[in-house]
Amino acid sequence: MALPENPKLMSIRTFLKRKAAFEPGHRLVFTNGCFDILHPGHVDLLRRARALGDSLILGLNSDESVRMLGKGDDRPLNPQEDRAFVLAGLDCVDYIVIFHESTPLELVKACRPQVLVKGGDWSKDRIVGADVVRKAGGDVHSLPLLKGYSTTGFLEKVRG
Numbered sequence: 001m002a003l004p005e006n007p008k009l010m011s012i013r014t015f016l017k018r019k020a021a022f023e024p025g026h027r028l029v030f031t032n033g034c035f036d037i038l039h040p041g042h043v044d045l046l047r048r049a050r051a052l053g054d055s056l057i058l059g060l061n062s063d064e065s066v067r068m069l070g071k072g073d074d075r076p077l078n079p080q081e082d083r084a085f086v087l088a089g090l091d092c093v094d095y096i097v098i099f100h101e102s103t104p105l106e107l108v109k110a111c112r113p114q115v116l117v118k119g120g121d122w123s124k125d126r127i128v129g130a131d132v133v134r135k136a137g138g139d140v141h142s143l144p145l146l147k148g149y150s151t152t153g154f155l156e157k158v159r160g
Contacts, residue, residue, distance in 0.1 A: 003081060008088040009096045012110050015057065018095070019111070027052070030113035030129075032059030032104040034066045034151070035083050036076045041119075041149030043090065048143050049117040050092035057095040057111055059104040060084055068102045071152070103128040112136060120144040 010018075019028065031049045035042055035058075050056040060083060061069070066076040076083065084096050099107045108116065108129030116133040120142050124130060130140040 003085050006081075006085050006088050006096075008093060009081075009084045009098070012097050012107065015095055015097055016110065022055075027054045027115060028111065028113040029053035029056045029115040029117060030059065030104075030108060030111055030133075031056065031117040032061070032099070032107070033119075034061045034069070034071070034076060035087055036066065036071075036078055037151045037154060038083075038086050039149045039151065039154060041146040043092075044146040045117075045119050045143060046087075046090060047092045049115075049141075050094075052115045052117065052139075052141065053113075055094040056092060057097065057113065058087060058093050059107045060087065060096055060098045062098050062100045065100055065102060072155075077155075105129050105132075108132055114138045116140045118142055 029049050029052050060080060063076055063080050080098055084098065087093050087096055097107060105128050109132055113133060115138060116127060116129055118127045122142050124140050124142050127140055127142065133140055
């Protein structure tokens, strides 16, 4: 059985058409990641990211992009369509765009968010696209992570 339609998942072209209709002053927040196994740490980060603006666009690493990151031969555990479907179930996520590169730099350049967010495991100087957002007058945040939650840690625990 196929997954139901996911209205939050769209191409960058479709997102940019939607963005063109935003009211003046609309603060777009961007974050990205693999979100292979959704856990409380992810949900907490996404909620806090969304609270920094008027809408949240999530750049989701494609399956091939996850493999490029070297997270392990068996990753991602869940295919990109499944990961996008689960993420779309969160009220704090407004838009999802899958990217195929190893970093979301081109997606950040295309989206031109006013706010760029990553988890606290990324220092502000290492956040991809931070220079692009700052140059346009936007804000960059490295938000503290919810202690004790990580996909890698979860998988290590399950694998024993």
